[in-house]
Amino acid sequence: MIHWLKPSKIPEVAKYIECYWFIEKRPDGKSFDYPKLNPDPSAHLIISPEKQDYHYDMNLGVVKGKGSHWLFPHHQTYQLDHSRPFAHLGVKFHVGTLYSLSAFSGQQPILDCVDEVQLSMLFADLFEDETQLIELARSNPDLCCETLDSLFLPLALNSHEDQHSLITRKALNVLNSGTISELGNQLYCSQRRLERSFNRVTGLTLKQCQSMNKLEAMLEYLYQRDADDIDWVEIAFQFGFSDQPHLIRYLKKHIGLTPKTYEKERGLTIDVYGGVSST
Template identity: 45%
Template sequence: MHSKGGILNGWMIPPIDSLVARYVECYWFINTVKDDDGIAHPKLNPDTCGHLILTPKYQAYDYQSEAYSTQGKGSHWLFPYNKTYTMDHSEPMTLLGIKFHTGALYSLNLEPNTVEVNRIAQVDVEQLFQQFPPKPDSNLAAQLNVSLDSYLESSLASLLQVGQQDQTACAELLDQLLLPWVSTAKDDKHSELVRKAIALPPEVVISQMGQQLHCSQRTLERSFLRVTGMTLKQCQSINKLDNLLTHLSKHENNDINWSDIAQQFGFSDQPHLIRYLKNAIGNTPREYAKSREFVIDIYGNFE
């Protein structure tokens, strides 16, 4: 798929296996080329989901925020975050992402056991998946055209190559790679409560959630903080922002009626929307519309 902002190939697809889909929202792929007309430093809006980002070992990454800066090379964790990151995409790059559902990492036996928030960490992919080897009858190695003993060492390069050619085949391979891991997941009353709360319609306010889920608001708040590392209010605000930016990315500036947007997304008036965006991403609606520098605007939603 050819798209805007220097993207040569990009796609997004949900897992095929139902157990993997319980913990993974989607797989995504971006292959960029150098584009003098594109934005070299796109922004990431806050996200309650964690991403495991698979890249060539030599490929550099750079994330900047007002209070945080990290650089490295190769595959890495982008843990849930409640701030805006600016990335360096000035050079061509290939990224294959695994986007986990909100709260999923709490159940997936990561070390440390506490939920990570606002942190990017380099990851040894082979070492990570060595903890959860495929079943003996897995055909993953055959599909990657390597021996089972050496598939972990070779799988990353092979997966990235498959990702450029066939998104469905890549999703099937990722399912096989992840299935032994997600099979060890342990859900408890806190993760189940968070999953049910997230599934509620967005118009349900916090004060009504406990009643619908047959628990106290205090219990719900404590479970959210434990499972996601964020408060329920933070999670709601971040998800609203994501839905808003996704909606705006599909419209040209001259098609946007900010008063209608404010009403559609539950703001009392346009000034309330202006304050919300300024606080959430550092831009007023006018500034956002002028710059359009977020990933969703630059690379699209791969649809």
């Protein structure tokens, strides 16, 4: 499986977009057929060939469709169908970014949802077709990213910032460096105002977002180690759990696996969309 990930090179765009990524499974390629996508506080725009199927198995049912689509922030783990060849060119946005983009202005944050998108509507007359972008992603990743930067620049320049988005961005910068109860004092605002602004922009609570960030960091840490080197008691304390049973309950709730099961299947639960590759 081909996989690359690159940041935006335009500061005005990078303010809203964390990275661009590309994964492809060719007819002769081998990979996990049904990997799992971990909970993620970020939204993704997934650019795919017009007639290519997508399939997300959620707790509440299956979402199917064709072509490009939005993958909105989600609390739950999704199971993907990668059993057939596919190509996905992705845009991973910073948490809460959609609140500031004109296409979503005035809307409540969307969570736990996958929705079709017409790129010609999003980018107006700047967009040609998905095929050209996919071919660039295969042949010239740097040029592909430059093209995406040029498409997103007008959206970034026309973005809307207010007191809620500004305070949310400040909170995100320090969210993983201390306790949530201290954030209000750090940012010189009341805790109630901080919580309300953060939820208005992201649709999440501070605790939910911090928990997702911790899960991603922990799974990346585990993925980089051999099974024999994993000490679950040590990991529990390293990532802020009071004990191993607390860690077990946390993993079962968020990814549906116990530590022992995850140890056997951890390649199946790595975030392949703008995160760590399972290849």
